[in-house]
Amino acid sequence: MTGISVLPVAGLPEIREGDDLAAMIAAAVALEDGDVVCVAQKVVSKAEGRVVDLAGVEPSEEALRLAGDGDPRKTEVILRESARVLRTRPPLVIAETRHGFVCASAGVDASNAPAPEQVVLLPDDPDGSAERLRAALVERTGRTVGVIVTDTFGRSWRLGIVNVAIGAAGVEVLRDHRGVLDPTGYELHSTVIALADEIAAAAELVMGKTDRVPVAVVRGLSVAGGGAGRDLVMPPEQDLFR
Amino acid sequence: MTGISVLPVAGLPEIREGDDLAAMIAAAVALEDGDVVCVAQKVVSKAEGRVVDLAGVEPSEEALRLAGDGDPRKTEVILRESARVLRTRPPLVIAETRHGFVCASAGVDASNAPAPEQVVLLPDDPDGSAERLRAALVERTGRTVGVIVTDTFGRSWRLGIVNVAIGAAGVEVLRDHRGVLDPTGYELHSTVIALADEIAAAAELVMGKTDRVPVAVVRGLSVAGGGAGRDLVMPPEQDLFR
Numbered sequence: 001m002t003g004i005s006v007l008p009v010a011g012l013p014e015i016r017e018g019d020d021l022a023a024m025i026a027a028a029v030a031l032e033d034g035d036v037v038c039v040a041q042k043v044v045s046k047a048e049g050r051v052v053d054l055a056g057v058e059p060s061e062e063a064l065r066l067a068g069d070g071d072p073r074k075t076e077v078i079l080r081e082s083a084r085v086l087r088t089r090p091p092l093v094i095a096e097t098r099h100g101f102v103c104a105s106a107g108v109d110a111s112n113a114p115a116p117e118q119v120v121l122l123p124d125d126p127d128g129s130a131e132r133l134r135a136a137l138v139e140r141t142g143r144t145v146g147v148i149v150t151d152t153f154g155r156s157w158r159l160g161i162v163n164v165a166i167g168a169a170g171v172e173v174l175r176d177h178r179g180v181l182d183p184t185g186y187e188l189h190s191t192v193i194a195l196a197d198e199i200a201a202a203a204e205l206v207m208g209k210t211d212r213v214p215v216a217v218v219r220g221l222s223v224a225g226g227g228a229g230r231d232l233v234m235p236p237e238q239d240l241f242r
Numbered sequence: 243m244t245g246i247s248v249l250p251v252a253g254l255p256e257i258r259e260g261d262d263l264a265a266m267i268a269a270a271v272a273l274e275d276g277d278v279v280c281v282a283q284k285v286v287s288k289a290e291g292r293v294v295d296l297a298g299v300e301p302s303e304e305a306l307r308l309a310g311d312g313d314p315r316k317t318e319v320i321l322r323e324s325a326r327v328l329r330t331r332p333p334l335v336i337a338e339t340r341h342g343f344v345c346a347s348a349g350v351d352a353s354n355a356p357a358p359e360q361v362v363l364l365p366d367d368p369d370g371s372a373e374r375l376r377a378a379l380v381e382r383t384g385r386t387v388g389v390i391v392t393d394t395f396g397r398s399w400r401l402g403i404v405n406v407a408i409g410a411a412g413v414e415v416l417r418d419h420r421g422v423l424d425p426t427g428y429e430l431h432s433t434v435i436a437l438a439d440e441i442a443a444a445a446e447l448v449m450g451k452t453d454r455v456p457v458a459v460v461r462g463l464s465v466a467g468g469g470a471g472r473d474l475v476m477p478p479e480q481d482l483f484r
Contacts, residue, residue, distance in 0.1 A: 003249040004447055087482040094482060102399040111433075152435070156398045156483035157344040159476045160416050160436025162443070164400070174402050191353075193394070193446070194402025201404070202444035204435070205463060206245055221447060234401045240329040240336060241398035241483065 004220035008206040008213045015214070016114065017049035022136030025215055031143045032219060036171055037133070038203035040214040041151040042112050042120055044129050044167075050121040051114055052077050067091050074110065077119055081106035094154075097122060100233035101166060103153045123149065126167025127228040134169040146171030146224060150200040156241065163204030165196035166229045172196075173227025194232060195223060246462035250448040250455045257456070258356065259291035264378030267457055273385045278413055278463060279375070280445035282456040283393040284354050284362055286371050286409075292363040293356055294319050309333050316352065319361055323348035336396075339364060342475035343408060345395045365391065368409025369470040376411040388413030388466060392442040398483065405446030407438035408471045414438075415469025436474060437465060 009029045015021065021044065025037060045051070059072035060079065067075040068090025075091060082095035086102060095106040099122070107122035123129040126149045134147040149167035154160075165173065177191035203216035236242050251271045257263065263286065267279060287293070301314035302321065309317040310332025317333060324337035328344060337348040341364070349364035365371040368391045376389040391409030396402075407415065419433035445458035478484050 003247055005245055005247045006444065007245040089482060092482075152433075155436075157338075157476055157481060158406070158436065158439070158474050159480075160434045160439065160474065162436050162439050191394075192402045194397075194400065194404050195447075197400070197402065197404050198443040198446050201440040202248065202447060204440050205437075205444060205460075218447075232400050232402065234399055238401075239399060240331060240334075 002220070004202075004218060006202050006206050007217045007219060009215035009217060010213055012043075012212070012215060014114075014212075015043040015046045017047065017051070019047045020136075021047050022133055022140055025133075026137060026140045028215070029217055031137065031141045031145055031217065033144045034219070034222065034224065035143065036146045036148060036199055036218040036221060036223060037137065038148045038150050038163075038200055038207075038216045038218060039130075039133065040207060041107070041122060041126070041149055041166060042109070043214040044123050044126070044133070044149050045120045046114060048123055048129065050123060052119050052121065054117045054119060065090075066093055074105075074108065074119055077121070078106045078108045081108055081121055099126065099166070099230065101153070103151070107151060107166075122151065123167065127169065127230055128167075130167035130169035130229065144170070144224065148196055148200055148203070149229065150203060152204065162197075163200040163207070165194075165200045165232060168196050168227050168229045168231075170224060171199070171227055172223045172225030173229070173231045196227060196229070197232065199223070244462070246444075246460060248444050248448050249459045249461060251457035251459060252455055254285075254454070254457060256356075256454075257285040257288045259289065259293070261289045262378075263289050264375055264382055267375075268379060268382045270457070271459055273379065273383045273387055273459065274461060275386045276461070276464065276466065277385065278388045278390060278441055278460040278465060279379065280390045280392050280405075280442055280449075280458045280460060281372075281375065282449060283349070283364060283368070283391055283408060284351070285456040286365050286368070286375070286391050287362045288356060290365055290371065292365060294361050294363060296359045296361060307332075308335055316347075316350065316361055319363070320348045320350045323350055323363055341368065341408070341472065343395070345393070349393060349408075364393070365409065369411065369472055370409075372409035372411035372471065386412070386466065390438055390442055390445070391471065392445060394446065404439075405442040405449070407436075407442045407474060410438050410469050410471045410473075412466060413441070413469055414465045414467030415471070415473045438469060438471070439474065441465070 057073040063076035070091025299315040305318035312333025415438040
């Protein structure tokens with residue numbers, strides 16, 4: 001292992017609905033076999049048209065109650081994207097999305113939306129988005145690459161948000177060390193590494209929130225595989241904190 | 243930004259109590275200004291002698307009750323390292339450590355211990371450990387580097403463990419984007435990035451659990467700063483899940 005590199009993909013234009021992300025990425029970076037292309041959820045969602053105009057949203061009673069000093073129309077969109085609301089502190093809503101992700105605002109966000117008074121939703125099927133992008137990149141470049149769709153999530157107990165994988169294709173998502181022996185002969189037990197989340201975190205270090213670098217390439221790993229973002233959702237019966 | 247690299251530091255010997263980690267690291271890698279040296283907690287703790295022989299541990303009633311089919315002496319050590327027990331599912335204990343970290347087994351671990359029948363504890367003061375190592379590396383190499391002491395923690399809601407920062411010195415730990423405008427003029431709100439956790443995650447990608455690479459260098463970031471691992475502990479009054 002000689003190390004890995006994390007490369008920002010700069011120079012992408014503002015992404016609009018219907019844009020061919022694969023063509024734009026392939027034009028902006030010379031991909032190599034084994035690269036993991038990490039793409040911020042925001043641009044995937046924008047390309048897929050997952051944008052809502054708040055002007056057309058009528059807030060429900062619950063949205064008005066939970067919005068606090070926030071925009072109740074945004075809260076209404078959050079509630080519509082939520083399978084379950086876990087915690088509220090108006091205007092903050094922590095929700096479980098239909099995908100099973102637990103995050104602030106069910107992933108609904110106004111920052112970097114195409115226009116004011118709009119919010120961007122998570123992709124409908126982030127693993128499907130990752131797979132379509134992967135297939136298109138392979139088709140276009142002839143390179144065997146993986147794709148991770150990322151978003152920044154908060155955590156319980158720890159301050160700050162970190163980039164995680166919400167969709168994946170062509171990559172190993174969880175690496176299971178259980179049963180492996182350490183150098184002293186001790187068998188590792190609860191050691192399943194959330195590899196795709198660590199790759200997403202590494203990618204964020206060069207992406208930045210405001211400098212329009214929504215794509216990064218992680219190069220030098222050996223992580224080809226068949227994992228999916230949904231694999232990272234802890235099954236409720238295993239979750240001691242649900 | 244031309245990207246970053248994450249370099250494994252190979253060839254370190256097995257670490258024993260009293261070892262000079264800074265000397266070993268400086269001998270194994272040519273550090274450059276701005277490097278962030280990420281060191282697995284396990285080797286920091288071993289160098290500091292934070293190792294307990296289970297032979298001398300008498301389990302309490304509570305340890306016997308919580309150990310299930312595990313070793314009640316290990317559970318006893320876990321309880322001694324815990325400020326508060328959050329969840330139990332014998333033999334699993336999720337606890338808050340004296341440092342404020344919430345993690346499995348209060349960070350107590352038998353894997354990669356110096357010998358069988360031993361467990362390794364978290365450093366007593368991970369930020370102090372990081373600062374001592376940073377100062378010694380600067381002294382020895384003349385390079386301005388940062389240090390992060392890392393450990394792998396589980397998360398609520400998501401499967402798998404990820405590497406996080408439990409101690410830091412000379413690096414920016416949280417990067418606050420609040421008040422910054424996105425390209426459409428929208429002001430970012432809850433956007434504080436847990437930079438040190440993302441750096442730790444990136445480092446883990448080259449460290450591995452069993453291949454004796456307990457140190458990695460993250461190169462190419464501009465993250466000099468004065469943060470600490472304790473800054474990443476969410477204050478209880480802010481924590482909706484405590």
